[in-house]
Amino acid sequence: MMRVLIAEDDLVSRHILQATLHKWGYEVVVCTDGTEAWQVLQGDAAPHVLILDWMMPGMDGVQICRKVREVPQPSPAYIILLTARERSQDIVAGLQAGADDYLTKPFDREELHARMQAGLRILELQSNLAERVKELEDALSRVRTLQGLLPMCPYCKKIRSDSNYWQQIENYVSAHSDAQFSHGVCPQCYEKIVKPQIEELYPHWKKSS
Amino acid sequence: MRILIAEDDLVSRRVLEGSLVKWGHEVVACSDGSEACQALQREEAPRLAILDWMMPKMDGVQVCRELSRVPHPKSIYIILLTAKGRREDVVAGLQAGANDYITKPFCPEELRARVQVGLRIVELQGNLARRVEELEAALSRLKQLQGLLPICSYCKKVRNDQNYWQQIESYITEHSDARFSHSICPVCLEKMEGSKR
Numbered sequence: 001m002m003r004v005l006i007a008e009d010d011l012v013s014r015h016i017l018q019a020t021l022h023k024w025g026y027e028v029v030v031c032t033d034g035t036e037a038w039q040v041l042q043g044d045a046a047p048h049v050l051i052l053d054w055m056m057p058g059m060d061g062v063q064i065c066r067k068v069r070e071v072p073q074p075s076p077a078y079i080i081l082l083t084a085r086e087r088s089q090d091i092v093a094g095l096q097a098g099a100d101d102y103l104t105k106p107f108d109r110e111e112l113h114a115r116m117q118a119g120l121r122i123l124e125l126q127s128n129l130a131e132r133v134k135e136l137e138d139a140l141s142r143v144r145t146l147q148g149l150l151p152m153c154p155y156c157k158k159i160r161s162d163s164n165y166w167q168q169i170e171n172y173v174s175a176h177s178d179a180q181f182s183h184g185v186c187p188q189c190y191e192k193i194v195k196p197q198i199e200e201l202y203p204h205w206k207k208s209s
Numbered sequence: 210m211r212i213l214i215a216e217d218d219l220v221s222r223r224v225l226e227g228s229l230v231k232w233g234h235e236v237v238a239c240s241d242g243s244e245a246c247q248a249l250q251r252e253e254a255p256r257l258a259i260l261d262w263m264m265p266k267m268d269g270v271q272v273c274r275e276l277s278r279v280p281h282p283k284s285i286y287i288i289l290l291t292a293k294g295r296r297e298d299v300v301a302g303l304q305a306g307a308n309d310y311i312t313k314p315f316c317p318e319e320l321r322a323r324v325q326v327g328l329r330i331v332e333l334q335g336n337l338a339r340r341v342e343e344l345e346a347a348l349s350r351l352k353q354l355q356g357l358l359p360i361c362s363y364c365k366k367v368r369n370d371q372n373y374w375q376q377i378e379s380y381i382t383e384h385s386d387a388r389f390s391h392s393i394c395p396v397c398l399e400k401m402e403g404s405k406r
Binding site for chain 2: 074076088089091092095096099100101108110111113114115117118121122125126129130132133136137139140151152153154155156157158160166169170173177179180181182183184185186187188189193194
């Protein structure tokens with residue numbers, strides 16, 4: 001369930017907004033002033049959709065917008081300012097402070113719903129991209145562990161691992177990458193090592209071949 | 210940043226284009242909806258579009274629907290700019306896939322602020338998409354070091370993709386960021402000293 005933070009100091013407006021969002025299936029985190037909203041936003045599981053009143057005790061909605069945008073986030077919150085201020089210069093000031101959208105009170109429920117859904121489309125796209133970045137970074141860091149300087153013994157091809165322990169190169173590489181080894185015999189070693197052994201074991205085989 | 214505008218009225222189009230150019234944007238101007246829709250589906254399409262609702266051929270809302278029907282890897286931020294100011298029109302426009310809605314006659318500063326919101330979002334998405342591309346490219350280079358590598362149990366050579374037996378050090382060096390420095394392990398050192406004695 002998508003969580004939405006609302007910050008509204010007026011009791012009646014707050015209840016209407018909360019009930020409306022609840023009816024649409026959102027989980028609502030309710031704050032009665034800007035300072036409380038800012039504290040919730042500092043927490044780990046802060047909601048990604050914020051509906052903020054402009055005029056509130058403590059921090060106002062525009063101040064919250066500014067503070068939220070100060071720290072760039074990989075997947076930033078979507079902020080709707082909901083306010084009685086309807087002059088053009090207020091709308092401009094609100095959007096420039098970092099709000100994504102602006103709705104004047106008294107608000108039309110269907111319009112708020114449509115604007116929230118437009119915001120959720122953007123959030124979904126952003127979080128898909130941010131998730132993909134994280135997946136790729138994780139995958140890359142797993143494979144990347146096979147980097148740097150590996151001390152190798154030229155005779156037996158063992159590698160000194162980080163724990164100062166000499167390890168078969170196959171094991172070392174398998175442990176640090178997605179590669180797996182299947183053992184076989186290369187043509188030179190076959191000629192040099194395997195063939196003489198076979199000939200020793202089966203002398204008649206040598207004659208017939 | 211390039212912005213596409215679609216507006217059939219010549220005067221409104223010129224005014225809009227003039228404002229955007231003054232604010233430092235490059236403008237791709239279209240005079241009807243189907244021209245805009247085609248331009249927005251191209252690979253190098255502008256990432257932000259301002260569409261009039263009422264236009265010949267395709268209207269702005271139809272363009273929104275068409276673009277959200279065919280998911281584009283890099284999405285386009287759409288602002289509907291229209292004389293239709295009723296609540297149900299706003300709702301219908303946003304539900305069709307528009308990101309924002311401004312009614313005509315518009316206040317230039319408000320349009321400017323809404324364009325900036327759109328550009329902020331488009332830029333963020335662009336940065337994330339670019340990072341995904343970079344990481345995918347980096348990963349596909351490193352991913353060559355996966356799967357089953359046939360290795361000789363005696364000399365530790367590896368059979369590479371060209372069916373050629375290669376020293377394991379050079380194979381790993383080619384396929385990863387690892388480099389080798391040669392030294393002697395205690396077991397081989399003991400053997401060597403044993404054979405000297």
